[in-house]
Amino acid sequence: MPPATLPRPAPISADEYRARRHTLMAQLPAGSAVLLPGAALVTRSRDSEFAFRQDSDFHYLTGFPEPEALLVLLPGRQAGESVLFCQDRDPALETWTGRRLGAEGAVRDHGLDQAFENAERDERLALLLEGREVLYLPLDDADALALAEALRGELSAHARRGAPVPTGFADISGLIHEQRLIKSAAELSLMRHAGEVSARAHARAMRACRPGLVESQLQAELEHEFRWQGGSGPAYASIVGGGPNACVLHYLENAAPLRDGELVLIDAGVEFDLYAGDITRTFPVNGRFTAAQRALYEVVLAAQERAIAAVRPGVTLASIHAGVVHDLTAGLVELGLLAGDVQARVDDGSYQRFYLHSTSHWLGLDVHDVGAYRRAGEPRPLCPGMVLTVEPGLYVPDADDLPEAFRGMGIRIEDDVAVTAEGGEVLTASVPKRVADIEALMVTE
Ligand code: GLY
Ligand code: MN
Ligand code: MN
Numbered sequence: 001m002p003p004a005t006l007p008r009p010a011p012i013s014a015d016e017y018r019a020r021r022h023t024l025m026a027q028l029p030a031g032s033a034v035l036l037p038g039a040a041l042v043t044r045s046r047d048s049e050f051a052f053r054q055d056s057d058f059h060y061l062t063g064f065p066e067p068e069a070l071l072v073l074l075p076g077r078q079a080g081e082s083v084l085f086c087q088d089r090d091p092a093l094e095t096w097t098g099r100r101l102g103a104e105g106a107v108r109d110h111g112l113d114q115a116f117e118n119a120e121r122d123e124r125l126a127l128l129l130e131g132r133e134v135l136y137l138p139l140d141d142a143d144a145l146a147l148a149e150a151l152r153g154e155l156s157a158h159a160r161r162g163a164p165v166p167t168g169f170a171d172i173s174g175l176i177h178e179q180r181l182i183k184s185a186a187e188l189s190l191m192r193h194a195g196e197v198s199a200r201a202h203a204r205a206m207r208a209c210r211p212g213l214v215e216s217q218l219q220a221e222l223e224h225e226f227r228w229q230g231g232s233g234p235a236y237a238s239i240v241g242g243g244p245n246a247c248v249l250h251y252l253e254n255a256a257p258l259r260d261g262e263l264v265l266i267d268a269g270v271e272f273d274l275y276a277g278d279i280t281r282t283f284p285v286n287g288r289f290t291a292a293q294r295a296l297y298e299v300v301l302a303a304q305e306r307a308i309a310a311v312r313p314g315v316t317l318a319s320i321h322a323g324v325v326h327d328l329t330a331g332l333v334e335l336g337l338l339a340g341d342v343q344a345r346v347d348d349g350s351y352q353r354f355y356l357h358s359t360s361h362w363l364g365l366d367v368h369d370v371g372a373y374r375r376a377g378e379p380r381p382l383c384p385g386m387v388l389t390v391e392p393g394l395y396v397p398d399a400d401d402l403p404e405a406f407r408g409m410g411i412r413i414e415d416d417v418a419v420t421a422e423g424g425e426v427l428t429a430s431v432p433k434r435v436a437d438i439e440a441l442m443v444t445e
Helices: 014-025 056-062 091-097 102-110 118-128 142-158 173-181 185-208 215-228 243-247 291-310 317-334 342-347 435-444
Strands: 032-037 043-045 070-073 082-086 114-117 134-137 168-171 239-242 263-268 270-272 279-284 387-390 393-395 410-412 415-419 424-426
Touching: 014 056, 014 070, 014 102, 014 173, 032 056, 032 142, 056 070, 056 173, 070 118, 082 102, 082 118, 102 114, 114 118, 118 142, 134 142, 185 215, 185 263, 185 270, 185 279, 185 415, 185 435, 215 239, 215 263, 215 270, 239 243, 243 263, 243 410, 263 410, 279 291, 279 410, 279 435, 291 317, 291 387, 291 393, 291 410, 291 415, 291 424, 291 435, 317 342, 317 393
Parallel strands: 032 134, 082 114, 134 168
Antiparallel strands: 032 070, 070 082, 239 263, 263 279, 387 415, 393 410, 415 424
16 A cells, blocks of 8 residues: 655745845845855756756745746845846747746746846846945855856946946855744744655655665665655655664665664655755664664663753753763763763763764755854854754774674664754654664564
8 A cells, every 4th residue: 555645734935935035135235236046957967967956045035946047136126126037938948848937937936026037137137236336145156256247347347427336245145044044934844744754754664674675775665755745855865874884974875785683774854845854763674672782772862862852942052962972971981882981081082983973953955954053153042943953873883992792883863853932843753763662663564
């Protein structure tokens, strides 16, 4: 029987995209304009391209799904503040490469004030920018910078007497990223859905797992669920690492056999309406933890549960990470993987032999989402609407000086948490992580 299809949340409305643009423009000084290009198609091999993925900042402000588009924001312009340039309609070409919205569709469906096809860009763009003194653009985008330089040259050459020309460029990305960091109710609905779909995919992989399968076959289970539930696919390259492959943090081969008696680590999440889920689970290939696997697993799980319980407005990711480091180090000492005093092993950094990444990152349109982690040099306090991951792990090197039972074992447990007024809402709670729950799910099949 095919899996049940989950009800899908509403997409972001044209009104919300419009409100986002207004919020951004309200922060800009008088006489400024914004140039924000969307993403381009990227060749994969000769005539084939990678599946198109819109630039996240561009998507956040427009929801416009096509390549080769440019958003121009002109605060205070009577004839319309939000102007889009997009691909030309071309019925003959569209038969080959797919339908295009065109300028009319962009205004109709995306709440833009005006839109023009790219064929008109050269004649219109400089005119639109006349009188604007500061151009905001993503300064790390070489193409955007080249475009802004060319426009400045054009405007200077044709400046009417006394009319200001752009004297400066400023970065727009930081402002957009701060906006993106705090998710709206509609974004949280999409992220709840991305969390639930990702959770179902992990549960499905757990149920399917058995010795003798290849890692890629669990990947196929996950990704089938992603697409089945309307996702565009994985939000990042799915990691399925059996045995010691779990210790390779960005393991991508997913081609080894899954062996009886070993653990498998899966780090995978769906992309739904461009929002990412990001879950890691680690479980026994044969459905039963050995004593050593369970001992190490319980250390990671306890640290993760305590970290999730600590999420609330006002705390920082740095303090959550410090708590995790302490809990993991205490577990390592208890299991004989580190010796001596727990605080001393935290202070001298020897825990880093087993735990080398941080505990959390922001999550949203990008899996490692945008938004500053620090303010004025200090870790920033969490606020409602932020979404983060909580993902402690322990990775035991295959080294002679370590207890044999743990060598080569890699365990990570990762959930996605939205900060609420009172605490945290776990978006990925429906996939088991307690030992008894994992074992129960795996033996019922
Ligand atoms: N899947 C990427 C990460 O967990 O950060
Ligand atoms: Mn993550
Ligand atoms: Mn992950």
